[in-house]
Structure formats: C-alpha cells, structure tokens
Amino acid sequence: MRLLLAHHNDQSDEPSIDRHRDWHRANRMTKLILKQTMSPIVRGSVVEPETSLEFMTAIGLKFTENVKAEISLLLDRLISSKYDASETSLQPLVCLKQLILLRKSSGI
Incomplete structure (x- = not known):
C-alpha cells in the first residue's frame, strides 16, 4: 500500500x-x-506486462504468431505436395482449403 x-x-x-x-x-x-x-502452456509463453490491457494485447499477439506459423506450415506442405494422376489424392486441396479458412478467420 x-x-x-x-x-x-x-x-x-x-x-x-x-x-x-x-x-x-x-x-x-x-x-x-x-x-x-489460460492453460499453463499459454500462461508460460506470454510475458506479463504491468496492465491488464497490455496483458490481453500480448496474448493476442502470441496467438497471431501461432496462426502465422500454422499458415507457413500449410503453405510448405502445399508447395511440396506432388500431384499423382494414378490416384485421386485430395491432400493438396484439403491443405489449400485449410489455408483459406485460416486466412479468413485470422484476418491476415
């Protein structure tokens, strides 16, 4: 006091x-x-600033970083996938759909 x-x-x-x-x-x-x-994993990965507003902003930034990493992973998987005409592989289409949904939901 x-x-x-x-x-x-x-x-x-x-x-x-x-x-x-x-x-x-x-x-x-x-x-x-x-x-x-928060889960203990998220709690440990976010730096705790002095005010609650800054704390919520730090949490939001942490999740934005996670979305960007997931988008990067999906892009790598999409680029490295190969089309095989002998089988009906939907893997590239599924990956592309996930990418589009992630971009729409995150606003990136």
Missing part, C-alpha cells in the same frame, strides 16, 4: 488516491482472472 501511495505527490487529493487504489485492485484482479482461465 505504501508503494501505491508513493506514486502520488503531497498535493494529490483523497478522491484521486481512492480512484487509483480502486484501479490498481481491478487491474490486479483482471490479470489474475486471465491467468486462471
């Missing part, structure tokens, strides 16, 4: 100190709720 009040100067009025205290508590609780709802 002293650390919280140390951010305020001597001229801070009581209502602003109370608002800051309430904001600090709400921010801490939001981050705790976010952490509890």
Whole structure:
C-alpha cells in the first residue's frame, strides 16, 4: 500500500488516491482472472506486462504468431505436395482449403 501511495505527490487529493487504489485492485484482479482461465502452456509463453490491457494485447499477439506459423506450415506442405494422376489424392486441396479458412478467420 505504501508503494501505491508513493506514486502520488503531497498535493494529490483523497478522491484521486481512492480512484487509483480502486484501479490498481481491478487491474490486479483482471490479470489474475486471465491467468486462471489460460492453460499453463499459454500462461508460460506470454510475458506479463504491468496492465491488464497490455496483458490481453500480448496474448493476442502470441496467438497471431501461432496462426502465422500454422499458415507457413500449410503453405510448405502445399508447395511440396506432388500431384499423382494414378490416384485421386485430395491432400493438396484439403491443405489449400485449410489455408483459406485460416486466412479468413485470422484476418491476415
């Protein structure tokens, strides 16, 4: 609590100190709720910033990175696949369909 009040100067009025205290508590609780709802793998891979808004942004960026990696993997698989006229292989078409769906869902 002293650390919280140390951010305020001597001229801070009581209502602003109370608002800051309430904001600090709400921010801490939001981050705790976010952490509890995440899987341990995701929780460990996301750096925890000071505010809950920055924390949610970091989580979003982490998932964007995962979507980009998955798109890259599907593109590699599509490019390296070979057409075999003797059998009716739908693998390249399935891969292409997954790519299109990923791009639409991620907005990339």
